[in-house]
Amino acid sequence: MRRPLRFSPATQLVLEHFAAAPSRWLHGYTLMTALDLPSGTLYPVLMRLADSGWLETRWEPPAPGGRPPRHLYRLAGGAVAEARALLRKWAMRALNDGAPQEAT
Amino acid sequence: MYTLLIAALGRLLPAWRREWPEAMLAELAAISESAPRKRFGTGCVRALFAEVVTARLGEWIAHPRTVGMAFAVGLVIAVLDQASDTRSPMWISLVATSALFAWCRPAAAWRWGLLLAIGMPCLAAVSDTRGPYTFDRADAMYGMPPAILTAVVVASLRRHLRLILHGLAGISLVAGARSATAQSAGVRRELTVGDIATFADSAFADYLRGSPQPSLAFVVVKDGALVFAGGYGSEDAAGSRRVDPESTVFWMASLSKLVTTAAVMREVAGGRIALGAPAAQYLEWGLPSRKTWRAITVEDLLTHTSGLDEPFMRGAVNDLRHLVPLGDYFSRIPWRAGTRPGDVLRYSNHGMALAGLIVERTSGMPFAEYVEREIFAPAGMTHSTFRQPVPAELGRRIATAGTGGAVDYLLPTPAGAMVGTASDMGRFLAAQLDTADSPVGSLRVIQATHWRAHPAVPGVALGWFETTLGGSPGLYHTGARHHFSVVWLAPRQRVGLFLVHSMRQGGRFQNLRTEVVRAFVKRYVAGDTPAAPAGASHAVAGIYRPALLSTTTIERAGYLFLDTPVRSTVEGGVTMHAPGGLGTIIAFPIGNDAFEVRDGSQAGLRLGFLGDAGQPSRIAMGGTLLDPVVFSRLQWWQRGFVHAVLLVAVCLALVVGAAVQGIRRIIRRKRGTAVPRNPGWIVVGTAGPALLLAPLTFAAVLLSTPESGAAAHMRSGLRVVLTFLSAAAVLCAALPIVTVLGWHRGSEGIAGRAALGALSLAGAMAAVLLWHYRLVGFHL
Numbered sequence: 093m094r095r096p097l098r099f100s101p102a103t104q105l106v107l108e109h110f111a112a113a114p115s116r117w118l119h120g121y122t123l124m125t126a127l128d129l130p131s132g133t134l135y136p137v138l139m140r141l142a143d144s145g146w147l148e149t150r151w152e153p154p155a156p157g158g159r160p161p162r163h164l165y166r167l168a169g170g171a172v173a174e175a176r177a178l179l180r181k182w183a184m185r186a187l188n189d190g191a192p193q194e195a196t
Numbered sequence: 197m198y199t200l201l202i203a204a205l206g207r208l209l210p211a212w213r214r215e216w217p218e219a220m221l222a223e224l225a226a227i228s229e230s231a232p233r234k235r236f237g238t239g240c241v242r243a244l245f246a247e248v249v250t251a252r253l254g255e256w257i258a259h260p261r262t263v264g265m266a267f268a269v270g271l272v273i274a275v276l277d278q279a280s281d282t283r284s285p286m287w288i289s290l291v292a293t294s295a296l297f298a299w300c301r302p303a304a305a306w307r308w309g310l311l312l313a314i315g316m317p318c319l320a321a322v323s324d325t326r327g328p329y330t331f332d333r334a335d336a337m338y339g340m341p342p343a344i345l346t347a348v349v350v351a352s353l354r355r356h357l358r359l360i361l362h363g364l365a366g367i368s369l370v371a372g373a374r375s376a377t378a379q380s381a382g383v384r385r386e387l388t389v390g391d392i393a394t395f396a397d398s399a400f401a402d403y404l405r406g407s408p409q410p411s412l413a414f415v416v417v418k419d420g421a422l423v424f425a426g427g428y429g430s431e432d433a434a435g436s437r438r439v440d441p442e443s444t445v446f447w448m449a450s451l452s453k454l455v456t457t458a459a460v461m462r463e464v465a466g467g468r469i470a471l472g473a474p475a476a477q478y479l480e481w482g483l484p485s486r487k488t489w490r491a492i493t494v495e496d497l498l499t500h501t502s503g504l505d506e507p508f509m510r511g512a513v514n515d516l517r518h519l520v521p522l523g524d525y526f527s528r529i530p531w532r533a534g535t536r537p538g539d540v541l542r543y544s545n546h547g548m549a550l551a552g553l554i555v556e557r558t559s560g561m562p563f564a565e566y567v568e569r570e571i572f573a574p575a576g577m578t579h580s581t582f583r584q585p586v587p588a589e590l591g592r593r594i595a596t597a598g599t600g601g602a603v604d605y606l607l608p609t610p611a612g613a614m615v616g617t618a619s620d621m622g623r624f625l626a627a628q629l630d631t632a633d634s635p636v637g638s639l640r641v642i643q644a645t646h647w648r649a650h651p652a653v654p655g656v657a658l659g660w661f662e663t664t665l666g667g668s669p670g671l672y673h674t675g676a677r678h679h680f681s682v683v684w685l686a687p688r689q690r691v692g693l694f695l696v697h698s699m700r701q702g703g704r705f706q707n708l709r710t711e712v713v714r715a716f717v718k719r720y721v722a723g724d725t726p727a728a729p730a731g732a733s734h735a736v737a738g739i740y741r742p743a744l745l746s747t748t749t750i751e752r753a754g755y756l757f758l759d760t761p762v763r764s765t766v767e768g769g770v771t772m773h774a775p776g777g778l779g780t781i782i783a784f785p786i787g788n789d790a791f792e793v794r795d796g797s798q799a800g801l802r803l804g805f806l807g808d809a810g811q812p813s814r815i816a817m818g819g820t821l822l823d824p825v826v827f828s829r830l831q832w833w834q835r836g837f838v839h840a841v842l843l844v845a846v847c848l849a850l851v852v853g854a855a856v857q858g859i860r861r862i863i864r865r866k867r868g869t870a871v872p873r874n875p876g877w878i879v880v881g882t883a884g885p886a887l888l889l890a891p892l893t894f895a896a897v898l899l900s901t902p903e904s905g906a907a908a909h910m911r912s913g914l915r916v917v918l919t920f921l922s923a924a925a926v927l928c929a930a931l932p933i934v935t936v937l938g939w940h941r942g943s944e945g946i947a948g949r950a951a952l953g954a955l956s957l958a959g960a961m962a963a964v965l966l967w968h969y970r971l972v973g974f975h976l
Contacts, residue, residue: 121223121236131220131239136246139216148516149215151588162226163219163588170517 102129103137104182107146110167111175117150117164138165146171198224198237205244209251215588217244262301266308269293270315277316278323286316290339291346298347298354301574305351309344313337385720387691392416392424395719399712400428403697403705410705411595411679411698413441413618414712419690420630422622429698432596441618445579445586445593446696448621449675451683452582452614453548455571455624457498457659459555459563459610461642462570468558471495471641471658475502478554479526484533492537494554497547499647499656505534506546507749511611512604519584522553522563525607532748540826541647541656541816542743545611548659552610563610572620575627580616582609590615595679595698612677618696621683625692628685643671643687649816649826650804652790656824660685665710665800665820666717674709674821682709682821689721707797710821714799736789736805736812737764739835740827742775750914753969756836756843760827762815770803778822798822843965846958847887850928853955854884876935876952883927883959890920922973925966931959 099107105127110118124134141147148168152161167175199221206217220240227233273293277286290312297308320336385391396414403410409429416424427439437444448455463469469478474491476483483492483504496502513519520528526549534542552563559566564582572580581590584605594615606613628639645662648655654662660671668686675681681696695712699705740760745751762772769784770791781798783791789805789812801820807813807829818824832838857877864870897913935956939949966972 119223119226120219121227121232124236124239125232131223131236132242133239135216135220135240135243139213139247149588151592160218160222160225162222163215168516 099178099182100137102133103141104179105129106134106137106141107167107175108179110147110165111172111179114167114172114175117166119162119164123165146175198233198241201241202237202244205241205248208248209244213247213251216247218589220244262297263307263311266293266297266311267315270312271319272315273312274315274319278319286339287342290343294343294346295350298350302351302354305347306344307347309342309347310340313339313343387416387418387423387720389424393426395716396424396426396428399715403699403708404429409435409597411439411444411446411597413439413444413446413694413696415441415618415622415625415694416716417622417626417629417692417694420626422619422626425619425622427618430597431593435597439595441622443579443593443617444595445590445615445617446595446621446681446698447675447678448580448614448616448681448696449612449677449679450545451621451673451675451681452610452612454659454673454683455567455582455614456548456552456555456563456610457642458571458624458627459567460494460498460551461638461658463555463558464641465638469494469554471498475550475554478557479550481527484531485537486533489533489536490538494551495646495658496537497544497551497554498658500541500544500547501538501647501656502544502547502550503533503535503537503539503542504544504547504550505532505746505748506542506544507746507751511545511608512606514604516585516605519605520607522549522556522607522609526550526553534747535743538647540743540814540828541649541824542826543823545608549608549611552608555610571624575623577616577620577623580614580620580624582613584609584613586615597698606677612675618694621681621694621696625683625685625694629687629690629692639687643685649814650790650806652786653802653804653816654818654824661818661824663800663819663821664802666714666721667800668717668721670717670721672713672821674823680705680709682713684713684716684821686717686721691721710797713821736770736815737762738812739830739832740815741830741834741836742825742827744775744825748970750918750970750973753971756840756969759830759836772803774817792819839965839969842961846962846965849958850880850955850962851884851888853951853958854881857881874938874948874952876931876938876956879927879931879934880952880955880959883924883931886920886924886927887962890917890924893917893920918971918973921966921971925963925972928959928966929963932956 106123106129109123109127120131120134120138123129123138124131127134129137138147142149142165145168147165150164152164202217202220202224206214206221209217217240224233224237224240227236270290273286273289276289277283280286294309294312297312298305301308316339317336400412400414403412411431412428414424414426414428415422425441427441427444429439431437431439431444460469464471471494473494475494475497476491478494483502485491489503492502492504526546529546555566556563559570561569567582572578579590581587585591585603586594628642642658643660644657645655646658648662654664654669656662657671660673663670663672663684665672665684669688670684670686672682672684675696679696679698681694683692683694685692693713693716695709697705697708738761740762741755741758742760744758745754747755758775760772760775762770764770765782767784769782771780771782773780778798781793781796781801783793783801783803786792786802791803791805793799793801798820801822802818804816805812805814806816813829815827815829816824817827830836857880893913894917897910897917900913901909935952938952
């Protein structure tokens with residue numbers, strides 16, 4: 093159920109990271125450290141992506157020791173091809189603009 | 197500290213958004229070092245703050261006219277204040293208008309106080325005059341605290357008025373500020389919490405015995421407030437948690453249609469939709485019609501009378517990847533005209549979902565979001581959603597006892613995708629009785645009769661069906677998808693109830709909903725069913741067919757088995773062998789070609805015969821909690837039974853013909869005699885096995901249907917069956933031509949020619965019948 097979304101540079105970065113390993117479930121903090129994005133930027137991006145159907149989310153099974161279950165994210169099954177097509181488009185545009193390609 | 201801040205900000209978010217603060221808290225708990233923790237926490241607080249502001253701003257913008265009006269009234273008060281010698285009129289007007297706004301729109305009431313009082317500083321800044329009695333520069337702001345405080349107090353008073361009255365008087369929780377005398381009009385017994393609890397305990401006792409226990413919830417509303425909410429049985433199959441009406445989540449299924457109706461009526465109130473306008477006017481594509489028919493209106497969609505032909509097999513998917521937005525779903529549907537708009541009532545999921553799509557188009561918002569903002573938020577329904585997949589916060593609490601917990605996704609979302617708690621549904625129901633500021637649109641319009649087939653048979657309101665169950669006029673709707681529910685409402689007595697349970701229908705749960713509503717009406721609501729208009733009864737016996745299925749898809753084949761015989765009894769009544777597990781019902785005449793069932797689970801069900809005197813062409817059925825149905829009279833050659841017998845006979849003839857021919861060829865080969873190669877027999881030899889394989893495959897599909905994913909399994913199985921039948925139909929249609937060509941060649945003796953001629957006729961008949969029941973093609 094993907095709705096049109098405005099792709100900010102941060103959103104592009106996040107989408108790129110998810111598209112690199114579409115089957116892997118990732119934690120919010122892991123993403124934050126991997127992409128070096130502040131959580132204040134990352135979470136709104138995750139929310140929008142999940143709202144518009146790009147991401148699927150699930151909760152981890154409860155861990156022993158009473159730690160609350162963590163939220164996991166990955167690219168929605170039907171969105172992988174579309175995400176890759178978008179990434180290719182952005183890469184082409186970056187090449188055409190003569191700008192250095194970021195975070196491939 | 198971050199934990200506290202995140203939790204506090206999370207509480208300010210709408211319910212469907214609250215999984216995010218939970219996710220942040222879980223991440224925060226997993227970070228042990230202090231510096232990253234601080235960095236993560238600060239970012240989360242920032243993000244949540246922005247979310248809260250966006251969400252709350254959304255609420256403000258949701259009522260732009262009222263917001264503008266509040267600001268304008270504030271400005272008028274400010275002008276008056278500057279012109280007057282004393283400040284008292286300003287204080288009085290500010291507090292009074294603030295109270296009025298908060299009473300009418302209690303959601304986010306503080307904004308009214310703020311908007312009203314902000315007029316003074318604005319005017320002071322623009323005009324640079326502060327009135328003759330100004331003490332200091334901040335003087336113009338002094339109106340804000342009392343205005344905001346008044347708004348908040350009044351809104352909260354309004355919300356809790358019933359509770360406060362109850363506490364003060366120490367009496368039963370009678371809803372509404374009406375006097376006891378006014379309340380007794382039409383109400384048989386006082387609705388007290390204790391009495392309803394006793395009623396519910398005795399009504400559900402039998403159903404809660406044994407194992408597995410159902411998840412069951414029961415809610416009663418009166419005069420626009422929730423007076424009783426009870427949970428029974430366990431929430432999950434393991435029995436580890438009891439059902440809580442405030443937090444256990446149920447599938448609301450078709451009760452979603454009432455919310456969709458409310459959404460349409462909000463748009464009608466805003467002037468963006470007209471009930472009588474053609475529905476196609478709001479869509480980018482047209483709806484099917486015929487030249488002599490009028491256009492399908494929005495009202496037709498809300499009363500199930502659009503006449504659109506609706507295949508329902510494609511309505512649900514098991515795979516999230518196949519879930520598409522409402523607009524995409526509808527743009528892929530092969531729309532076909534069924535019956536003349538407004539002519540026949542046929543329960544229509546697509547009609548209602550189309551109404552939801554129109555709301556999306558006129559509001560520019562996805563349906564689920566619109567409903568959250570315009571219906572759920574103002575009605576205080578914080579645990580309800582149309583979102584798919586269900587947000588984790590609600591999904592975790594879905595009752596699973598007895599259901600197996602199967603998950604699927606509905607494509608015509610507004611027709612049945614809602615989940616929510618029993619108390620939330622109670623709040624929605626209460627809003628249906630709350631005429632002061634109902635978030636569900638104009639109640640007068642919604643609850644009026646909009647379509648009726650027969651004067652003696654209850655008709656249809658907007659979204660709601662009319663009933664006379666228990667002997668009192670009421671409105672109702674039932675829901676059946678994973679969970680089974682009913683809402684029933686008596687607008688005149690201002691009473692309503694909601695019941696939901698998780699056990700599969702059938703067995704002892706078959707009549708639970710009807711029994712509870714009937715017992716409730718008997719106990720609390722005075723019966724005042726209007727007498728049916730008198731008139732003579734005519735001969736009504738015949739075979740009828742209910743308008744239930746799509747006539748342009750394979751679903752039409754269901755009509756082979758839906759003949760409904762109606763016979764006259766010696767007492768002047770009728771018997772009807774009704775479909776859908778109802779069995780034979782006996783109805784007695786009440787005049788004017790109408791009959792009523794007196795006993796049994798369907799007591800009160802009415803049958804109204806329509807058409808020329810003495811030769812009725814239709815029956816309208818309704819009056820209990822069965823979805824109203826219209827039956828059409830069939831001539832003998834139109835009967836499904838006749839067609840089924842004919843189809844089986846011709847198919848058998850072809851199968852036997854193929855078998856005999858096959859055996860003949862084998863014997864001839866063994867004897868060494870020449871086997872003539874007649875193309876007619878080759879066609880029979882191919883069509884016969886195809887016709888035999890189709891029912892065998894269908895039986896295999898039925899036997900192997902899994903518990904979950906049944907719809908998808910059926911769809912793929914039926915496609916295989918259709919392939920066999922399509923091949924058989926093509927061969928059958930070709931058989932007469934091939935046979936005639938064979939005759940010309942003279943490759944067969946007289947007996948062979950006669951046999952092949954008879955089989956050609958059978959083949960032609962089979963092809964016609966297969967085509968008529970849409971058993972050919974590749975699309976379901």
